[in-house]
Amino acid sequence: MSFALKSEQVVNELSRIRIVPVLVLNDVESGLKMCEILVECGLPAAEITFRTQAAEAIIKEAAKRFPDLYLGAGTILNVHDLKRAFDAGAKFAVTPGFNPTVVRAAVESDFAFAPGVCTPSEVEQAHELGCKFLKFFPAEAAGGVKMLKSLIAPYKHLGIRFMPTGGVTADNVLNYLAIKEVVAVGGTWLGKSDEIAAGNWDGIRATVKKAVELKEGK
Numbered sequence: 245m246s247f248a249l250k251s252e253q254v255v256n257e258l259s260r261i262r263i264v265p266v267l268v269l270n271d272v273e274s275g276l277k278m279c280e281i282l283v284e285c286g287l288p289a290a291e292i293t294f295r296t297q298a299a300e301a302i303i304k305e306a307a308k309r310f311p312d313l314y315l316g317a318g319t320i321l322n323v324h325d326l327k328r329a330f331d332a333g334a335k336f337a338v339t340p341g342f343n344p345t346v347v348r349a350a351v352e353s354d355f356a357f358a359p360g361v362c363t364p365s366e367v368e369q370a371h372e373l374g375c376k377f378l379k380f381f382p383a384e385a386a387g388g389v390k391m392l393k394s395l396i397a398p399y400k401h402l403g404i405r406f407m408p409t410g411g412v413t414a415d416n417v418l419n420y421l422a423i424k425e426v427v428a429v430g431g432t433w434l435g436k437s438d439e440i441a442a443g444n445w446d447g448i449r450a451t452v453k454k455a456v457e458l459k460e461g462k
Contacts (some may be wrong), residue, residue, distance in 0.1 A: 250356040251377045254336040255405050257314050258428040261289045262421060262459045265434035265452070266318060266409060268293050270441070275302035278435050279310050281445065285452040291338065291430060293318035294325050300332045307333030318430075320357075323349040330355050338379045338407070338430075342366045347373045358407060362386040367399060376404050377427065384411025389419045396425050414451075417458060431455060 245253075258264060265282060267290055269275035275298060282290055290306070292299050294317060303315055317329030317337040326346055329337050336356040339346060343359065350357035351374050360381040361367050370378055380392050387394075392408055408420050409430025420429050434455055439448050 245354060247351045247354045247356070247374060248376070250354055251336075251358075251375070254356040254358075255377050255427050257335070258289065258407065261287070261314060262428050263287060263417065263431045263434070263455050264289045264291050264316065264407070264428050266291045266293065266430045266432045267435050267440075268295050268437050269298055269302055270296050270437075271298050272301050272305055274440050274443075276306060276309060277445065278440060278448070279306045279313055281435075281449050281452060283310050283313055285449060286456050287434075287452055288312050289314040289316070289428075291316040291318040292334075294321070294329065295319050300328050303329065303332040303334050320346065322346060326350060326355060326357070327353070338409075340379075340381050342370055344369065344373065347375060351375075362391075362395075364395065364398065367395060367404065371399070371402060371404060376402070378404060378406050379430070380406045380408040381430075382410030383408035383420070383429075384416075386410075388416070389423070392420070392423065392426075396423070400425075414454060414458060417455075421459065 292303050317334040320326050320337045320339045338358045340360045347359050358377045358379045359370050360379040405427045407428050412429045413433045420426050
C-alpha cells in the first residue's frame with residue numbers, strides 16, 4: 245500500500261476516534277496499564293511519544309495485547325526512530341516539526357506520517373512532498389482555532405487534513421473538532437505523566453471517560 249493510501253487510511257481511522265491521547269511513558273508496565281484504560285473506556289487510540297527509552301517496547305507489547313488499539317508514534321525526529329516505530333507496530337507517526345529528511349524517508353518506505361506545521365510555508369513544503377495529513381503544533385501557542393482556520397483557508401482545494409496538538413484541553417477540544425478539516429486532536433491532557441507516575445488510575449480513567457463523552461456530544 246502506498247504512502248498516500250496509508251495516510252488516507254489513518255485519516256479515516258482517526259476521523260472515527262477523534263481524540264488521540266498523547267502519552268509520555270517511562271516504563272512498559274504503566275504504559276500497558278494506560279493502554280488498557282483507553283480500550284476499556286472506549287477511546288481506542290494512543291500516540292506513544294519517543295521521548296523515553298520505553299516507547300518502542302510499549303508499542304511492540306501494546307500492539308500484541310490490544311489489537312483494537314490504534315497505535316501511533318510521536319516525536320519522531322530522525323529516520324532511525326521512524327523505522328523503529330513502524331517495526332514495533334505503529335500504524336502512523338507524527339512529529340512536532342517539519343523535517344524534510346524524515347518526511348522523504350516515510351514516503352519512500354510507505355509509512356503513514358504526519359509532520360508538524362504551524363506556518364503556510366511548512367504546509368506547502370509538506371504538501372509538495374506528498375503529505376495531506378499534517379499535525380498543527382503547537383496549536384494553542386501558535387494561535388489556536390483562529391490561526392488554524394487562517395492556515396486552512398488558502399489550501400482548502402488541496403484536501404489537506406489536520407491534527408491539532410499542544411494546548412488542546414477538555415475546555416477547547418470541541419472548538420477544534422468543529423473544524424471540517426480537523427481529523428482528530430492530540431489529547432495531551434489525557435494520561436499526564438505525573439498522574440501515571442502517581443498511579444492515579446481512577447483519576448485518569450475519569451478524565452478519559454469525560455473525553456469520550458465530549459466527543460460523543462454527551
